Structures are given as C-alpha cells and as structure tokens.
Amino acid sequence: MLSKKLFKSISAGALVLSLGITLAYAAADDVIKARQNWMKERAKALGPMVAIMKGEAPYDAAAVKASLDAVNATWEAVKDIELFAPDSAKGETVETFAKAEIWSDPEGFKAAGEAMEKAFSNLAATTDEAGFKAAFPAVGAACGGCHEKFRRPKG
C-alpha cells in the first residue's frame, strides 16, 4: 500500500506536471494572440497609406511618415516576444491560421520577412507622390507573398 507521504508527493508531482502543460498551452495561446494582434495593428498602421493608394485620401508626405512610424511602433511593441515560436503552431483555445511551412521552411519564411523589410525601407526613402505610389505595391506584395505561402485561408 502506498504510504500517505508517497501518495502526497505523487499527487503534487502530477499537479505540477498538469499545471506545466496548462501553462505551455496558455503560452502558445498567448503567442498566437500576440501575433494576431500584431498583424491587426500593422494593418491599422498601414491604413493611411492604403487610403492614398486607393485614391481615398490625397498624398501627404507627413501622413506617410506618420504611418511608417506607426508600423515601426508595432515592431517595437512585440520585440521581446518570439512571435513564431515553434510551440505556437497550434493553439489550445485560439485558432491560428499559421501554416506548418513557417517551421518546415525557415529559410523561405526568413526571406519573406527580409523582402518585407526591404520594401519598407525603399518606401521610407520616397519623397514624392510618384515615388510613393511606385514603391508601395512592393510592401503589399511582400504581405501577400508571405500570406500566400505561410497562412492558410480563413474562409
């Protein structure tokens, strides 16, 4: 028969273990939520530039600069979080649309990120409407290029 002490330590161990698992899942959910929120914030930050592209707002260099700063701020806000941590491929209670290719093709994923950075730095270097309108589509193409490869359709 199990001694009371041994039973207690086993229970405690099981409790710690199950807590640990819960925490790991919660962490995955947190990472997923953080990156989804990050994407939403970025889309919002890009909004004023998208409006100029669509012709809904006039070109305004200051507005472009503010929009680019806002995009940078979304980077700053998450710089301490590993947004695509390997254990965040699947959430416990949150659905993620991240595809397994993010982790099975790390080089492709990295290249997609670099294409984005390059597109943004080219855009930031523009000084007039013609330059802006020529440079913005590369940013969108970088968004789309990554989404197409690494995000599954939401329906």
Next chain:
Amino acid sequence: MSCHKPDPKQAGFDPSLPSGGAPLKTPIGILYPPNLTPDTQTGIGNWSDLEFVNAMQRGISKSGQHLIPAFPYTSYAAMPVGDVLDIKAYLMSLKPVTSPKRDADIPIAFLLRRGLGLWKFLGLNTTPWKPDSSQTVAWNRGSYLVNGPGHCGECHTPRNLIMVRDESRLFAGGPHPEGQGKVPGMRSLLERSRYKDKKDLATALQFGEEFGYENMASGGMRQVQINMSKLPQSDIDAIAEYLISLK
C-alpha cells in the same frame, strides 16, 4: 495557367510558362498538371482543335481517357467553342518547353478514370452559358467570365460527397480543395461588409494585397488575383458587378 506552372523544386523552367509539373494536392491524391506549351512531344503542339475542345469542354484526353475534374472542364463546358479555340491559339503562341508528363499519385487512378464517365453524368453540365436579358451588359459579361473561363465556382462552390458541385449553394464557399482551411463564400459580400461597394471589390480584384486587401492572398488566390489584374478594366468591373449581385 496558375495550376500548370512548372514545379518550383525543379530548376531550369521559366515560371511564366505553363509547362506543368507543380504538384496539385486534391482530396483523392496528388496530380501533376500537364504541359500546356506547344511542344510536340510533351506539350499540346500536335493537338488538333477537336482534341483541344474535347479536353476543355468534355474532359476527354487526346488518347481518349476521362480526365480528372480537378481540370475545370466542368466550367469551360459553358464557353462558346470560339473562345476555347482562342485560348488554344494563345497557348500555341507560347515558347515550347520540353517537360514530360508525370503520372498522378492517386492510389485508385485506374479505377477512378473508368468511374469518371458515370461521374460526368452527374457532375458535368454541358449547357452553354446564356445571358440574362433582364441584367446589364456588364453583369452578363461578369457572369460569363466568373462561370465560364474564370471557373471561380470550382473552388468557391461547395461539393457534395462525390465531389459534384452543389449548385443550390453556388458560390457559398466551402472547404479548401487542397485540404487546408476554407474558401470564402462570394454571396452577400456587401451585406457581410466584406467590401464597401462594387468599386471597392473591383479595386481588390485588380490590386489585391498590393493595395492592402489582406484577404486576397491565401490558398492560391494571390496567383488568381495577379492573373485577373491583367484583364481589361471593363472586365474587372463586370466581374465585380456580377459578384456583388450574388445574394
């Protein structure tokens, strides 16, 4: 064209030419769409007009086999033969590429091809597309492009158990044919606040994610949108007018 791209894992092929080979995952197995360039050995270089139309509109290969309906002859069947031959003329104008056919990885392919005759009886509607005189010229143009050559319904209409499109739920969306995620429905786009108006949808179709329409890229739609962006403005507007009218 997008389905007939070369396999990105094989070096030396021009990705802008439809020399075929990129794997297409389907619920029944992996297909390797064939070479559509006018190469006489491995492409369609020595196909007659009749053979081309038979394949495009009835799903019958040059050698007389039933073709698997991942190839959307079920949509192309609605087109006038003249338009189908225009496509052939375009393909024949491309640079020929030697790229041999790769057999499908379908465990029951042999059996399946025999059964396809029966499937076509249920799943292949050969009624040509007809205009609706109560609608505008643009709406009709959009309806033709979406239902015929555009074959939008192949992915945006759900299928039943034997993979026949459920026409009662035309464009209602459904599971993605390659198995990951869902294809969005195209009905009631305004009511569901997917787009502001006809012009907004036309801009999305034309520029996609390059203009920040962030749902225009996933599940293969980016390639479709890039192809669509090459259409004349009037055709893009027509497609938008038709799609917006779907309730």
